[in-house]
Amino acid sequence: MVEIKDSSNVRKLKEEFLRDFKRFDTVEDFSDHHYAAEGSPAKLSLWHLKFKGRPKNWVKDIQKEWKILDKNLPETIFVRACESRIDILRAVIIGAEGTPYHDGLFFFDIQFPDTYPSVPPKVHYHSGGLRINPNLYKCGKVCLSLISTWTGKKREKWLPKESTMLQLLVSIQALILNEKPYFNEPGYEKSMGTPLGESYSKDYSENVFVFSLKTMVYSMRKPPQHFEEFVRSHFFVRSHDIVKACNAYKDGAPVGSIDKGGVKKQTRQRGSLKFRINVTSFMKTVVDEFVNLGAIREANHRVGIASKKF
Template identity: 35%
Template sequence: MTSEIEEILDEVDQKFKSLKRFEVVSALPDDHHFLNNRWQTFLCGLRISKIEQETQLRKRMEQECEILETNLPNSMYVQAYESRRDLMRAVVIGLKGSPYSYGLFFFDIFFPRAYPSKPPQIFHHHNYALSKMNSSLSYSYNGNNCSVLYDGLRSTWNSKTSNVLTLLKYIQDKVLMTSEIYSKDVDKEFLLSHKAMLNFLRFAPSGFEDFVKGYFRKYSHDILLKFKGKGSSNDKNEISKMFTELYNAFEMNGSYCKHLVNVLDKDVPRPSRMSSAKNA
């Protein structure tokens, strides 16, 4: 039994380590938000043939792929698709120093035929917790929605200098690090951000299953240590419950977390499931 468990753990780690930050894959995810989007026949009334438009965009997308392949930071992963070069899916990791540190933010991207004259359409691939946590990331951009993210994108997009990498960096550096989008209830913000982690571990977006498993295997200890000092919280029971759920989920995902059982302050209650996990 032990050898079987070790073999499974090694496989998860090896897959995560072998992942490329940018990759063109053959499998098109059926849960992509823009899967049914298709290029329009006309380009803003300009008399350019459909073939010429698509040729121009394909050349531009080749450039985009080259930029992503050579310049993506360690905190971003992007997939493009062989059969649909107008689609991408990206994950942006929340940086340290924000309530979203170690959090995962998935985005589906669609490049219109008018790109880069028009910015790409993006959709925050959120789950229930994330949609409550950060309303500025809850809508897809279509030029009309008003939010911190999309108003900023619309105002800063430059067809000559902007690209998908600058878009992702804008999300990470400006949106996820801007105090305007943070909830005034810090404890609630903390709980929702970690609920989102738990949900993604259970239901990873298609194509990123290996990434999610490996990522939380690697950073489970860092995430649980964020609960240290939360004894002063007004939501002690909720803090305890969330810690326990993450602890158990991380252990089921292959992390060894038993040495972190006592991270919570002494006056924070521990559910019975924690004691059973501790004695496992």
Template identity: 45%
Template sequence: SPPGGEGFCVLESAPTNHRFRLSILQPSEPRSFYSAVKREIKLLKSDLPSGVWVRGYEDRIDLLSVMIAGPTRTPYEGGLFVFDVQLGGEYPRAPPLCHYHSYCSDRLNPNLYEDGKVCVSLLGTWSGRGVEVWGKDSSLLQVIVSLQGLILNAEPYFNEAGYEKQKGTQQGTENSRMYNEMVLLKLVQSMTKMGVNPPEPFRDEVIEHLRSTAADLCKRLEGLVALSNQQPTDVSPPDYPLVPASRGFCLTLSSSLQSFRSALRRSEILQL
């Protein structure tokens, strides 16, 4: 895949702000470590889903950077999610270490913490029903697929342990709707900060993403406000619980979108 495009490519050196840059690579079983890394890279080159960018580094075979685009038909659509990964000394017997770069206050997903903790069963940081556990045949690709498909979903409220019992109840639906309001506000906050200070090694990719999607994101979210206020719009109601959104949400979102636009104008990313 060409540098800048989605998919996997190798850069010369890991960015200085990579979460695991200062750790020392000391595989406990070098032979199995290096053959597992080779297998990972082969999988990442051939099987990466669309909407994912992965960068490896010539100077640090154990470090990777991952960026995932928020899936369509979820409140995460239009957002970008950046992770630093290390294949640690106990890998492949132990899962990779994973750090999430948060660009908003508090959490925009039950599994992604502001301090960078990533709660996914494959990483050994999350327990729940029917979860996948890291084993000898597990891969970083599976971790990426579960982040993209299971974590960044249409109703993240129900990711929280025990909350799936509320599914299908009136209270559960309302809680999920309110959670999605919060997600959208945090998403705009995140993309505003990311536009002002794009993370390495994805600086160019973030700018390109914002240039091609920011106007649509604003239009879609403004349409949701219009729908909630029963004003005319050609935006359809979303596939996830949100509309009609609360008055407080509509006011806050409108002002957040103004800040988003002016931040992108100042960074010369967009003439919005």
């Protein structure tokens, strides 16, 4: 069992930082942005951008998107837009409770093309080389009807006069980072509710959570620009809940059954032996990163497979 003891004063400072961290804000530059090398050169004025072969209202349309994001972003999505390159922005989505993505941070780089809003934005996922969802590829590709990277009904596709960046981000959160991502795979939704389909879904979600733990470590070791302190504060504050969830999973709780604070939801299901072993095996790496953050001052590192009899 891993125990956590942190400084209450430092924790309060981290919590205050997260409370004050604006859901939408602008930054000067994005040198590490996936689309930084595409589109307009850095530091072009808005006047220049208006006359670079783009639609007449291109700048106004993007500024309108900024206003919508500033007023309507949910508390689990944060966005930074670039003042010197208004065609790019970065978003982070916090994984929701009840999903195998809980407590994780998932980053996306976005670009408004020259012909926006006639065409949808481009989206790149910070994968860290991990495939955590059928819709999120190791290469960073995001597969979604709304951005024309997958087929879909007319109302599911990008509608130039109706679709918004806010809709796109909320769709990624709700449709991709969901409770049962296995059924996102084309055709698999037909098996939803069947014993075999639910069994495969459970196995997939268990693997996803382990990949989510690895994504946490990747984010802590290499936080994206302009979110460095956000990443550190987020995992400092949530380290308690993450460790409690991992301990519960080691003891057999099914993935996604742990509420914030480590409270188990009532369920008869049990996590698989493979899942319990995998969580136990990788947990030490996660705890070590929490130690590096200062979130854990003392830890019993008996988290190896040998410390737990399965």
